[in-house]
Amino acid sequence: MPQPLVLPFKRVFISGGAGVIGQEMVRRLASMPDDIQVLVGDIKPRPADFPARFQYRQGDLNYLTAQEIGAFAPDVFIHLAATFERSTETYGFWEENFQHNVRLSHHLMTVQKDLPSLRRVVFASSYLIYDPELYNFADVPAQPRSLREDDPILPRNLTGMAKLAHEIELRFLQTFRAEQFSTAIPRIYRGYGRNGRDITSRWVRMLLAGEEITVYGAESYFDYLYAADTAEGLLRLAAAETVTGIINLGTGQARRVSEVVEVLRQNFPDLRAQYVDSNIPFEASQADMTLWKSQIDWLPPTTLEAAIPEIITYERARTAAPPAKAPGHVLISSVAAKVPLVQAVRAAAKRLHPEIKVIGGDMNNNCLAQHFTDSFWLMPPTADEHLPDILHYCREQGISHIIPTRDGELAFWSRHRAALADAGISVLVSSPDAVQCCLDKLEFSAFGQQTGLPVIPTALNLDAQYLFGGQEATAETSFVVKERHGAGSLSLGLNLPEAAALAHAKTLEEPIFQPFIKGREISVDAYVDRQGTVRGLVPRTRDVITRGESQVTTTLDDPALVARLMPIIARFGLYGPLVLQALLTDDGGLHIIECNCRFGGASTLGIAAGVDSFFWFLQEAAGADLTQFPFQAASGPLRQVRAAVDTVFTVNNEHDAS
Structure with missing residues (x-):
C-alpha cells in the first residue's frame, strides 16, 4: 500500500495549472493542509472550483516578471504549461511552438533560477523525445516496446524538440544551481483526462452528440496515463527531492486503440465507428517503469475502464453548462x-x-x-x-x-x-462627480480645503489673503495663473507679480489664481481599484518638461512620501489610473497642484515601476481579485526618457484600408 502523499513544501507554483493535469493537481493540493500556498499561472480564465485561498495569475506567462514570482517566493516549481497539436503538426504551429514551448520554458526558469526560495523544479517532459524508430512500425505490432530512460532520442516533432531543449537547459542550470534546487524531469506518456483535447475526450464528445467516430491505427499500442494519476505522480516526484534527472512516468501497461473503442462501446451501446486504413506507421510504446518503481512508492492505478466513465460524466455536465465567454x-x-x-x-x-x-x-x-x-x-x-x-x-x-x-x-x-x-x-x-472635481481646478481645490488635504488654494480673483492663508500681498508675493479647465500647463503664467498676473489673466478664458510656491515638482502615478483601494503608487520627479509633459522623469525612492500619499489619493474617490501633480518644499511640505483622473503622458514609467494599470483594469473587468496581482515596486530608481524613434514595418493593406 503506497504511503500518503506529504509535501515537504509550503509554496507551490504551477504553470499551466488550468490545463487537464493542472486542474487535477490543484484539486489534490486543495485537499492538503491549509498552510500550503499555491500560485497557478495560465492563459485561461480561473476555473470556478479553484479554492479562493490559491492565487491565480491569468495571462501569458511569457510576461511573468521576476518581481511577480519573487513576491510569491515558491519552494517548488511544477512546469506544466505547454502547447501542442496532434502527432503530425501543422505548418502554422511553427511560431506557436516557439512562443509557448521553447521561449516560455526558458523565460520561466530565467525569472526563477536565482530565487533563494526555490528548492525543487519538476518539468513535465514527454516520451516524444525518444527515437520513433524504436516504437513505430510499418506492420501491425505484436506487442508494445518498453522505452527506457537511456534509449536513443530523436524528437519526432516540434513539441518533442521543445521538451528536449528545455531538458538540456535544466541540465545546464544544474551544473551551477544543484546546491540551490534539484530538478526532476518526468517523461510523460499518452495523457488523457477530463476536459482534455486528447482523442479519448474528443470521441466522448462526438458520441454524446450522436456522431460516428473515425478510428485510425486501431492496432496501435499506447501507454494511456490518466491526468489524475499524472498529477499525483508529479506531486510525489516533487516530494522525492533526492530523485533527479530524467524518469519515465506512464502505467507501463500499453493498450491497443481498439481496446479504447471497446470500453467506449460498453458505455455507448449504439456506438458507430468507421475504421480507416492509413499510411501512418503503427505505434507500439509503453514506459519502462523500472527506475520509477525503485524511487517512488506508488504506481498509476487508473485503468481505461475506470477513467472513461468519469470523462463521460464530466463531458455530459460540461455540455449542459453555458460556453465560456471569449475575451473581448x-x-x-x-x-x-x-x-x-x-x-x-x-x-x-x-x-x-x-x-x-x-x-x-x-x-x-x-x-x-x-x-x-x-x-x-x-x-x-x-x-x-x-x-x-x-x-x-x-x-x-x-x-x-x-x-x-x-x-x-x-x-x-x-x-x-x-x-x-x-x-x-x-x-x-471614474464616477461623474469625481471626474468633474478633477477637471475643474477650482472645485478640486475647494474639495481639498474642505477635507483638510494639502491642495494648493485656488481662487477666481487675486484674493491674496485667501491664497496665502490670511497674509497680505507684498512686493515679493507672486502668483500662478492658469485656465480653470483643461491642461494646467497650457497658457500657464508662472511666478508672476500681481500686475503681471492680472494682465496674463486677461488672455485666458476662465482664469484662476494660485499662490506661487517654490518647490520640487513631482508627478504621482497611481491606480485605484473598484473597491477604492490604492493598488499601487509611484512618485517621480519631472526632470525635463516639454509642453507640460515629462520628457525625462525619474522614480523617487521615498517610502515616507508614499505612505503619506496613499490615504490622500484614497480620499479622492477615483477609479483607475491617475496622475497627481504636486510640489515638495524644502521644509518637508507637500502641496498638491491638481489631479488628472486618467493615464498620463509619461505614466508608462509608472507601469515599469510596478503600477500595472492596464493589466489590472483588464483583470478587474474579467472578474479577478486584484489581491492576486499585488503591486511590486521596482528594486531601484528608474528613469524614462521620451525620445522620438523611427518604426519600420511591413505594410498591412487590410489594416490601412480600415
Whole structure:
C-alpha cells in the first residue's frame, strides 16, 4: 500500500495549472493542509472550483516578471504549461511552438533560477523525445516496446524538440544551481483526462452528440496515463527531492486503440465507428517503469475502464453548462499620437490573452498611433447623440473594454458607463462627480480645503489673503495663473507679480489664481481599484518638461512620501489610473497642484515601476481579485526618457484600408 502523499513544501507554483493535469493537481493540493500556498499561472480564465485561498495569475506567462514570482517566493516549481497539436503538426504551429514551448520554458526558469526560495523544479517532459524508430512500425505490432530512460532520442516533432531543449537547459542550470534546487524531469506518456483535447475526450464528445467516430491505427499500442494519476505522480516526484534527472512516468501497461473503442462501446451501446486504413506507421510504446518503481512508492492505478466513465460524466455536465465567454477586445479612444500608451495596452492585453485585439479610435483619420493598433476606427465625437453608434460599433467588433485618454471626453464616458456596463463593456473611468472635481481646478481645490488635504488654494480673483492663508500681498508675493479647465500647463503664467498676473489673466478664458510656491515638482502615478483601494503608487520627479509633459522623469525612492500619499489619493474617490501633480518644499511640505483622473503622458514609467494599470483594469473587468496581482515596486530608481524613434514595418493593406 503506497504511503500518503506529504509535501515537504509550503509554496507551490504551477504553470499551466488550468490545463487537464493542472486542474487535477490543484484539486489534490486543495485537499492538503491549509498552510500550503499555491500560485497557478495560465492563459485561461480561473476555473470556478479553484479554492479562493490559491492565487491565480491569468495571462501569458511569457510576461511573468521576476518581481511577480519573487513576491510569491515558491519552494517548488511544477512546469506544466505547454502547447501542442496532434502527432503530425501543422505548418502554422511553427511560431506557436516557439512562443509557448521553447521561449516560455526558458523565460520561466530565467525569472526563477536565482530565487533563494526555490528548492525543487519538476518539468513535465514527454516520451516524444525518444527515437520513433524504436516504437513505430510499418506492420501491425505484436506487442508494445518498453522505452527506457537511456534509449536513443530523436524528437519526432516540434513539441518533442521543445521538451528536449528545455531538458538540456535544466541540465545546464544544474551544473551551477544543484546546491540551490534539484530538478526532476518526468517523461510523460499518452495523457488523457477530463476536459482534455486528447482523442479519448474528443470521441466522448462526438458520441454524446450522436456522431460516428473515425478510428485510425486501431492496432496501435499506447501507454494511456490518466491526468489524475499524472498529477499525483508529479506531486510525489516533487516530494522525492533526492530523485533527479530524467524518469519515465506512464502505467507501463500499453493498450491497443481498439481496446479504447471497446470500453467506449460498453458505455455507448449504439456506438458507430468507421475504421480507416492509413499510411501512418503503427505505434507500439509503453514506459519502462523500472527506475520509477525503485524511487517512488506508488504506481498509476487508473485503468481505461475506470477513467472513461468519469470523462463521460464530466463531458455530459460540461455540455449542459453555458460556453465560456471569449475575451473581448479593447478600444482606446482619442488615440491621437499616444504610441507609448498603445504599446502599454497591447502588452497588457497579450499578458491576459493573445487573442485580445487593441483598436484605436480617433476623429483624425491620419492620427499617428493608429499604425500601432490592431485596427483603427474613425469614430464620431464623444457626444450623447452618438452613444447608439458607439454601442453598435462595440457590439459589432466584440469590444468589451474602453480606455479614454483625453480630458475632454472623460465626462461623456463617465456619464454613460452604466449603460455601457449593461452592454457588457467596462470603461476605465471614474464616477461623474469625481471626474468633474478633477477637471475643474477650482472645485478640486475647494474639495481639498474642505477635507483638510494639502491642495494648493485656488481662487477666481487675486484674493491674496485667501491664497496665502490670511497674509497680505507684498512686493515679493507672486502668483500662478492658469485656465480653470483643461491642461494646467497650457497658457500657464508662472511666478508672476500681481500686475503681471492680472494682465496674463486677461488672455485666458476662465482664469484662476494660485499662490506661487517654490518647490520640487513631482508627478504621482497611481491606480485605484473598484473597491477604492490604492493598488499601487509611484512618485517621480519631472526632470525635463516639454509642453507640460515629462520628457525625462525619474522614480523617487521615498517610502515616507508614499505612505503619506496613499490615504490622500484614497480620499479622492477615483477609479483607475491617475496622475497627481504636486510640489515638495524644502521644509518637508507637500502641496498638491491638481489631479488628472486618467493615464498620463509619461505614466508608462509608472507601469515599469510596478503600477500595472492596464493589466489590472483588464483583470478587474474579467472578474479577478486584484489581491492576486499585488503591486511590486521596482528594486531601484528608474528613469524614462521620451525620445522620438523611427518604426519600420511591413505594410498591412487590410489594416490601412480600415
